[in-house]
Amino acid sequence: xxxxxxxxxxxxxxxxxxxxxxxxxxxxxxxxxxxxxxxxxxxxxxxxxxxxxxxxxxxxxxxxxxxxxxxxxxxxxxxxxxxxxxxxxxxxxxxxxxxxxxxxxxxxxxxxxxxxxxxxxxxxxxxxxxxx
Numbered sequence: 699x700x701x702x703x704x705x706x707x708x709x710x711x712x713x714x715x716x717x718x719x720x721x722x723x724x725x726x727x728x729x730x731x732x733x734x735x736x737x738x739x740x741x742x743x744x745x746x747x748x749x750x751x752x753x754x755x756x757x758x759x760x761x762x763x764x765x766x767x768x769x770x771x772x773x774x775x776x777x778x779x780x781x782x783x784x785x786x787x788x789x790x791x792x793x794x795x796x797x798x799x800x801x802x803x804x805x806x807x808x809x810x811x812x813x814x815x816x817x818x819x820x821x822x823x824x825x826x827x828x829x830x
Contacts, residue, residue, distance in 0.1 A: 721751065721755065721809070722755075722760070722761075743791075743795070743799050744798075744799065744802060746787070747784065747787075747799075747802055747803055747806055750780050750783050750784050750787070751780075751784065751806050751810060753776070753777075753780040754776075754777045754780035754781050754784070754810050754814075755777075755810075755813075756770060756773075756776070756777075757772065757773045757774065757775075757776035757777025757778075757779075757780060758772055758774070758777045758813055758814060758817050759771060759772030759773075759817070760813075772817065774814070774817070774818055777810075777814055777817075778814065781807070781810045781811060781814060784803065784806065784807050784810070785807060787803065788803050788804065788807060791803075
């Protein structure tokens with residue numbers, strides 16, 4: 699019998715990873731529902747949120763190149779730009795959104811900001827370790 703207190707516990711916050719995966723799956727579902735190259739019948743605010751969120755995810759290196767299957771290179775400046783666009787949209791539409799739109803925008807912004815902080819605060823694999 700092992701003593702649980704002697705072994706260090708590592709707690710990893712994988713919520714953002716799960717949420718990003720769910721977002722990818724949801725977007726893939728939306729792609730599969732529509733024929734290739736087909737546009738939605740109606741334009742909606744939710745489509746705009748999804749479009750900007752997808753661009754932010756691409757900028758964070760969260761998508762694969764469909765031809766190679768390799769992850770697309772991260773472009774944090776592009777990711778931040780699209781997250782900031784969503785923030786601006788939230789600010790400028792305050793009081794004009796229905797409950798679902800407001801909730802989706804708020805939740806999407808929160809998730810993207812958390813992902814961005816995680817990605818940009820992670821040490822670079824090429825950076826030498828810092829001495830304390």
